[in-house]
Amino acid sequence: MLDVRDLTTTYGAVRALDGVTFTAPQGRITAVLGANGAGKTTLLRTLSGLVPAASGSARLGDTDLLTTPAEEMTRAGLAHVPEGRGVIAQLTVEENLRLGALGARGGGRKADLDRVTDLFPVLGERRHQVAHTLSGGERQMLVIARALLADPAILLLDEPSLGLAPRIVTQIFDLLRGLVDDDGLTVVLVEQNARSALSISDVGLVLDLGKVVVHDDAAVLVDDATLRHAYLGF
Amino acid sequence: MAERTLALPDRLRRVTDDTLGRHLLAGLVGAVVVVLLLSFLGGFRVSQLASFSYLAIAAAGLTVLTGLNGQLSLGHGAFMAIGAYTTAVLQRTELGLPLVVVLVAAVLVAGAVGVVVGLAAARLHGPYIAGATLALAIAVPGLAIFWRDLLGGEQGLTVPLPDVPAWFADAVFFLTATDPSSSRYVAYLAGLALVAVLVLLANVARSRTGRRWQAVRDDEVAAQLAGIDLGRARVLAFVVSAACAGLAGGFMAFVVRLTAPSGFTLTLSLTLLTAIVLGGLGSLTGALIGAGLLTFLPQVVTSVGGDVGLSDVQSAELAPLVYGLVMVLVILLAPGGLVGTIRLKRAERAARRAAAAGATASTGAPTSADERTRAASGTGATTGPEDPQHDAPPSTERKRSS
Amino acid sequence: MQQLTTTLLTGLTLGAVFSAFALALVMIWRSTRIVNFAQAPMAMVTTYVALVLIDAGASYWVGFVAALLSGFVLGAVIERVVVRHVEGKAELNAVILTLGLFIVLHAAAALVFGSRFRSFPAPFGVRGLTVGDSTIPLTGFGIFTLVSVLVVMGLLVALFRGTDIGLRMRAAAFGPEVARLLGVKVGRMLTLGWALASVVGSLSGLLIAGGGLVHPGYMDSVVVYGFVAAVLGGLESPGGAVVGGLSLGLTLSVVSGYVGSEVVPLAALLVLVVVLLVRPGGLFSTVHERRV
Ligand SMILES: Nc1ncnc2c1ncn2[C@@H]1O[C@H](COP(=O)(O)OP(=O)(O)OP(=O)(O)O)[C@@H](O)[C@H]1O
Ligand SMILES: [Mg+2]
Numbered sequence: 001m002l003d004v005r006d007l008t009t010t011y012g013a014v015r016a017l018d019g020v021t022f023t024a025p026q027g028r029i030t031a032v033l034g035a036n037g038a039g040k041t042t043l044l045r046t047l048s049g050l051v052p053a054a055s056g057s058a059r060l061g062d063t064d065l066l067t068t069p070a071e072e073m074t075r076a077g078l079a080h081v082p083e084g085r086g087v088i089a090q091l092t093v094e095e096n097l098r099l100g101a102l103g104a105r106g107g108g109r110k111a112d113l114d115r116v117t118d119l120f121p122v123l124g125e126r127r128h129q130v131a132h133t134l135s136g137g138e139r140q141m142l143v144i145a146r147a148l149l150a151d152p153a154i155l156l157l158d159e160p161s162l163g164l165a166p167r168i169v170t171q172i173f174d175l176l177r178g179l180v181d182d183d184g185l186t187v188v189l190v191e192q193n194a195r196s197a198l199s200i201s202d203v204g205l206v207l208d209l210g211k212v213v214v215h216d217d218a219a220v221l222v223d224d225a226t227l228r229h230a231y232l233g234f
Numbered sequence: 235m236a237e238r239t240l241a242l243p244d245r246l247r248r249v250t251d252d253t254l255g256r257h258l259l260a261g262l263v264g265a266v267v268v269v270l271l272l273s274f275l276g277g278f279r280v281s282q283l284a285s286f287s288y289l290a291i292a293a294a295g296l297t298v299l300t301g302l303n304g305q306l307s308l309g310h311g312a313f314m315a316i317g318a319y320t321t322a323v324l325q326r327t328e329l330g331l332p333l334v335v336v337l338v339a340a341v342l343v344a345g346a347v348g349v350v351v352g353l354a355a356a357r358l359h360g361p362y363i364a365g366a367t368l369a370l371a372i373a374v375p376g377l378a379i380f381w382r383d384l385l386g387g388e389q390g391l392t393v394p395l396p397d398v399p400a401w402f403a404d405a406v407f408f409l410t411a412t413d414p415s416s417s418r419y420v421a422y423l424a425g426l427a428l429v430a431v432l433v434l435l436a437n438v439a440r441s442r443t444g445r446r447w448q449a450v451r452d453d454e455v456a457a458q459l460a461g462i463d464l465g466r467a468r469v470l471a472f473v474v475s476a477a478c479a480g481l482a483g484g485f486m487a488f489v490v491r492l493t494a495p496s497g498f499t500l501t502l503s504l505t506l507l508t509a510i511v512l513g514g515l516g517s518l519t520g521a522l523i524g525a526g527l528l529t530f531l532p533q534v535v536t537s538v539g540g541d542v543g544l545s546d547v548q549s550a551e552l553a554p555l556v557y558g559l560v561m562v563l564v565i566l567l568a569p570g571g572l573v574g575t576i577r578l579k580r581a582e583r584a585a586r587r588a589a590a591a592g593a594t595a596s597t598g599a600p601t602s603a604d605e606r607t608r609a610a611s612g613t614g615a616t617t618g619p620e621d622p623q624h625d626a627p628p629s630t631e632r633k634r635s636s
Numbered sequence: 637m638q639q640l641t642t643t644l645l646t647g648l649t650l651g652a653v654f655s656a657f658a659l660a661l662v663m664i665w666r667s668t669r670i671v672n673f674a675q676a677p678m679a680m681v682t683t684y685v686a687l688v689l690i691d692a693g694a695s696y697w698v699g700f701v702a703a704l705l706s707g708f709v710l711g712a713v714i715e716r717v718v719v720r721h722v723e724g725k726a727e728l729n730a731v732i733l734t735l736g737l738f739i740v741l742h743a744a745a746a747l748v749f750g751s752r753f754r755s756f757p758a759p760f761g762v763r764g765l766t767v768g769d770s771t772i773p774l775t776g777f778g779i780f781t782l783v784s785v786l787v788v789m790g791l792l793v794a795l796f797r798g799t800d801i802g803l804r805m806r807a808a809a810f811g812p813e814v815a816r817l818l819g820v821k822v823g824r825m826l827t828l829g830w831a832l833a834s835v836v837g838s839l840s841g842l843l844i845a846g847g848g849l850v851h852p853g854y855m856d857s858v859v860v861y862g863f864v865a866a867v868l869g870g871l872e873s874p875g876g877a878v879v880g881g882l883s884l885g886l887t888l889s890v891v892s893g894y895v896g897s898e899v900v901p902l903a904a905l906l907v908l909v910v911v912l913l914v915r916p917g918g919l920f921s922t923v924h925e926r927r928v
Contacts, residue, residue, distance in 0.1 A: 048817060074819035086814040088807055099807050102800055103819025150818065306728055308735070354909045360727040361671035362912060365863040368673070369908055372860050373901035380898040500856050504739055511732055544747075551746040558739030565733045566721050 295478025344480020390494020651885020
């Protein structure tokens with residue numbers, strides 16, 4: 001379980017996160033929603049150690065995330081898929097995947113690579129292709145597959161639907177739901193696309209100017225028309 | 235009507251408010267200082283001042299290129315070589331050309347080569363310009379060996395000293411009751427040329443042209459959108475800078491009295507770079523300070539070396555060691571150089587004062603903060619020559635296409 | 637005919653050395669976006685380490701290995717202590733920093749080892765080989781040069797393509813932030829990259845020095861040639877650096893043989909400028925330069 005208390009992150013004078021408190025329950029998908037600039041990306045980057053927190057706490061089980069350096073995160077069981085498709089474009093598909101497995105808690109296993117290519121057959125077909133030749137959807141699959149290879153307990157995803165056709169988005173979201181239900185993975189899903197994100201999530205969290213303004217069951221958020229109009233725009 | 239009643243201090247202030255006037259005034263003071271110093275100092279100091287002058291001329295030119303326009307040249311030693319060889323060749327002819335004509339020729343030839351190199355450099359950035367000009371620094375001395383008959387090969391060309399014109403001898407005799415040597419004559423000219431170059435460059439930097447150069451340095455896309463021809467701005471900056479180096483080379487030929495490839499090694503180019511980094515990129519005062527350190531520090535350091543028991547040869551290496559270390563430290567600790575750091579401190583103090591003043595803080599702080607980022611982000615973003623409140627576009631971290 | 641073969645063979649060995657040096661520059665450029673102008677004096681310092689050992693009675697090979705090891709340490713230390721602070725900052729600062737290091741290493745070497753010319757031994761003959769009753773203009777040391785450069789390149793390819801650490805190094809170079817998130821210790825990889833590049837630079841220093849004279853400035857022109865070779869290859873590509881080095885070696889050797897050795901640096905400058913103006917992405921680039 002991810003437990004975040006009073007988390008504050010500043011960029012100079014800008015308070016991008018301002019006393020954020022929430023828990024992301026184990027084996028559930030927590031959607032993090034909010035307008036542009038609300039602090040969603042900052043939240044994920046603070047959790048994974050890319051940005052230092054100003055104050056507060058964030059714990060994953062027994063691990064204090066705020067004192068764990070970013071490069072130790074995969075070993076602590078946290079995988080972060082950054083905003084804007086973090087493929088390493090110059091490496092091949094297979095090398096990207098191998099890299100993911102290298103960071104795994106127990107050290108990578110060949111078997112996992114096979115499992116992931118079962119999940120995403122297209123990656124198996126393209127394993128020797130250089131990553132920058134992949135399509136947008138394929139890249140998104142690659143980064144998710146790569147994150148899964150690290151065998152994480154919790155997966156942080158930053159706008160995986162960005163720039164993808166609705167059909168691909170549905171495909172990816174269904175896949176996430178499957179992983180959560182079957183393997184007990186915990187997911188924190190940052191999305192602009194509130195409607196489809198909530199449709200697969202268990203819990204919703206809405207950020208506004210760095211503060212949590214709503215934290216409730218996903219179903220409640222979807223049903224509350226005032227909330228939807230105020231913060232989610234649908 | 236009111237203007238007539240202005241008191242003298244007010245009138246003076248009006249002159250100093252006007253930049254051109256202020257530069258001219260500073261130039262006048264500079265010229266007087268040069269004349270006084272050179273009239274009463276001994277021979278050794280005179281030649282040291284002459285060396286300082288030519289180094290400072292070259293450093294000032296390089297500062298304009300690197301500091302104002304963001305182009306790094308590691309090849310200015312080559313332009314000095316071109317100026318020096320032009321001078322040496324002309325001076326050795328039987329034509330008996332006046333000194334000024336010889337020096338102008340040095341400036342023109344170096345400037346002409348500067349056009350060619352500048353045209354190439356204008357299309358390159360950062361490390362590429364550095365590499366290309368580095369190649370230039372290494373390539374040019376080889377030409378002196380290739381055209382052995384004209385340029386004297388490894389041995390180089392000795393440079394005959396110029397005759398001292400009668401009016402000059404009379405003037406000096408009037409001041410000091412001694413006859414000036416021709417090396418003193420050269421030193422006078424070098425010192426005055428330095429003052430003239432500084433006034434000129436300071437004005438160019440403040441002019442539209444100078445602001446264009448800075449705009450190109452700070453953000454080439456924005457500059458292009460503002461209608462600035464990037465290539466022209468870059469080439470012009472390069473030519474001005476190369477011409478300064480040519481003039482410096484011309485004086486160097488007269489001061490050293492020998493023009494040989496060994497005088498124009500890579501070390502010379504790097505030395506110039508050191509001068510402008512030490513002083514603070516983009517600031518003419520900085521270039522002066524840097525050139526001063528380069529001229530006078532070796533003596534001090536070398537004698538310290540002797541005191542701690544190093545041989546003469548070893549002591550001679552101490553000076554470059556110190557420059558190099560200081561250069562590394564400047565980049566690591568104070569990328570604005572000496573002048574930039576002083577400005578930064580001043581800006582911080584001003585910001586504190588403004589904050590203390592309370593109400594005025596809201597107007598005072600932003601400008602100081604702006605200046606602080608500019609000074610702190612270093613070479614890509616130093617302030618304009620001689621003027622802390624210049625109105626260049628706000629500079630952020632430079633982003634250039636790659 | 638004889639002269640042409642000599643010229644070409646000389647060009648080939650010289651080109652191999654340029655390739656190695658260019659490779660060192662490319663490795664550092666790819667990982668830290670810095671052109672390491674201090675590579676030349678770094679190699680020079682390590683060659684002096686070898687020379688001191690050899691003069692003290694050690695065998696050539698002991699000196700050789702010691703030079704490469706000290707190259708490794710020097711590269712790592714310089715990255716970790718100095719260069720780390722300018723990585724990712726304004727590119728002008730990085731360039732000036734490496735030039736500052738250039739001056740420091742030069743002066744330090746002159747202080748410690750003296751600035752006179754000293755001869756450096758070669759482990760193999762520097763005369764042409766005799767086959768039957770004719771001499772072919774390929775020297776034992778020339779063959780050694782070619783072979784050692786080939787071996788080093790083979791090892792680098794094996795490292796980068798075939799091992800996990802090589803994969804981590806490439807990831808750290810291409811996508812530092814993503815690499816960190818995947819558990820790669822990026823700082824350590826960059827240090828290792830500088831260390832290895834410095835070893836390759838040291839090798840080229842030893843090869844230039846072999847059978848010739850060394851002094852604190854003996855590598856200065858090599859940094860220019862290495863840079864030109866790297867740019868010929870596009871500055872990004874190790875393979876390009878090798879091909880660039882070989883073509884530059886051949887070109888310069890022809891210029892030196894038929895025009896004069898004094899204009900060699902000028903020829904290098906011309907090659908550089910022409911390539912940069914005509915094909916800014918290097919001779920072998922297929923993609924066009926990106927603009928903002
Ligand atoms: N590196 C930075 N330096 C300064 N300010 C930053 C930085 N990164 C983000 N910010 C600011 O912090 C605030 C939150 O940014 P963040 O990227 O977390 O928003 P977001 O919710 O992810 O937005 P989007 O939906 O557009 O991705 C914004 O006001 C942004 O301008
Ligand atoms: Mg975001």
